[in-house]
Amino acid sequence: MTRQFGLIGYPLGHSFSKGFFTAKFEAEGVDARYDNFPLEHISDFPALLAAHPQLEGINVTIPHKEKVTSYLHHVSPVVAAIGACNCIRIQNKQLTGYNTDVVGFEKSLRKKLGHHHNAALVLGTGGASKAVQYVLQQLQIPFTVISRKADPEKGIREYGALKKEDLQYATLWINTTPLGMAPNTESMPPLDYGQVSERHYLYDLVYNPAETKFLSAGKSKGAVIENGHDMLIIQAEESWAIWNA
Numbered sequence: 001m002t003r004q005f006g007l008i009g010y011p012l013g014h015s016f017s018k019g020f021f022t023a024k025f026e027a028e029g030v031d032a033r034y035d036n037f038p039l040e041h042i043s044d045f046p047a048l049l050a051a052h053p054q055l056e057g058i059n060v061t062i063p064h065k066e067k068v069t070s071y072l073h074h075v076s077p078v079v080a081a082i083g084a085c086n087c088i089r090i091q092n093k094q095l096t097g098y099n100t101d102v103v104g105f106e107k108s109l110r111k112k113l114g115h116h117h118n119a120a121l122v123l124g125t126g127g128a129s130k131a132v133q134y135v136l137q138q139l140q141i142p143f144t145v146i147s148r149k150a151d152p153e154k155g156i157r158e159y160g161a162l163k164k165e166d167l168q169y170a171t172l173w174i175n176t177t178p179l180g181m182a183p184n185t186e187s188m189p190p191l192d193y194g195q196v197s198e199r200h201y202l203y204d205l206v207y208n209p210a211e212t213k214f215l216s217a218g219k220s221k222g223a224v225i226e227n228g229h230d231m232l233i234i235q236a237e238e239s240w241a242i243w244n245a
């Protein structure tokens with residue numbers, strides 16, 4: 001029987017996963033299909049599962065990575081730690097949640113990480129930000145989270161509050177916001193890019209376009225740059241491994 005997998009999120013127009021898995025199944029001769037399930041309200045998730053009882057695995061994207069956790073029967077230690085899930089395995093109607101963004105980001109980040117990239121700014125506070133923060137903790141790289149709204153109790157600062165010294169000291173800047181993502185390619189996180197140097201590493205989780213304005217600004221200053229494409233491939237392959245474990 002054809003195995004069934006899919007993606008929930010809203011909207012899903014930009015989704016990479018369906019194309020990736022469809023091509024993978026064809027190339028590897030796997031009898032499986034991968035469908036997009038646009039789901040505006042997560043409260044409709046149980047009805048979706050009931051309508052598709054053959055589903056073995058589901059990826060989860062914006063805006064449901066956090067709220068979907070309340071529908072899971074079991075969670076991996078990473079999901080328990082960060083409260084965000086992007087991969088679900090379904091066995092005997094039991095849902096187990098995983099977070100493959102964590103391993104995807106870690107493996108991708110490390111490829112260009114130098115010893116001098118030893119303090120970070122994490123831009124944004126959503127699900128992807130939580131995965132990034134978890135990895136930085138594992139790598140023992142101290143970081144400050146930047147948001148549109150400061151939260152002093154949690155140590156979260158606003159973009160406008162960053163001083164030149166802060167921007168020079170933190171040599172690793174990670175964009176976990178959708179700023180710069182197509183079709184809004186002219187937008188970028190509001191930082192003073194004049195403080196970027198060759199010692200900086202700018203990592204953008206956005207992968208479309210391949211070079212966002214955030215990355216272009218870093219590149220023009222000689223910084224190391226990387227986009228989210230590698231991370232995307234790694235997290236997708238990791239999902240496949242989980243569904244077949």
Ligand SMILES: NC(=O)c1ccc[n+]([C@@H]2O[C@H](COP(=O)([O-])OP(=O)(O)OC[C@H]3O[C@@H](n4cnc5c(N)ncnc54)[C@H](OP(=O)(O)O)[C@@H]3O)[C@@H](O)[C@H]2O)c1
Binds near residue numbers: 061125148
């Ligand atoms: N490459 C990959 O494999 C991969 C994996 C996961 C995610 N991503 C990408 O990462 C991005 C974020 O994903 P997510 O799931 O974390 O999304 P999300 O939950 O919607 O969070 C994004 C965060 O960005 C900030 N933000 C949103 N709109 C903004 C705006 N107009 N200006 C400034 N900040 C804004 C918000 O933080 P504040 O409210 O605190 O400002 C928000 O919490 C997306 O572009 C997604 O495609 C890539």
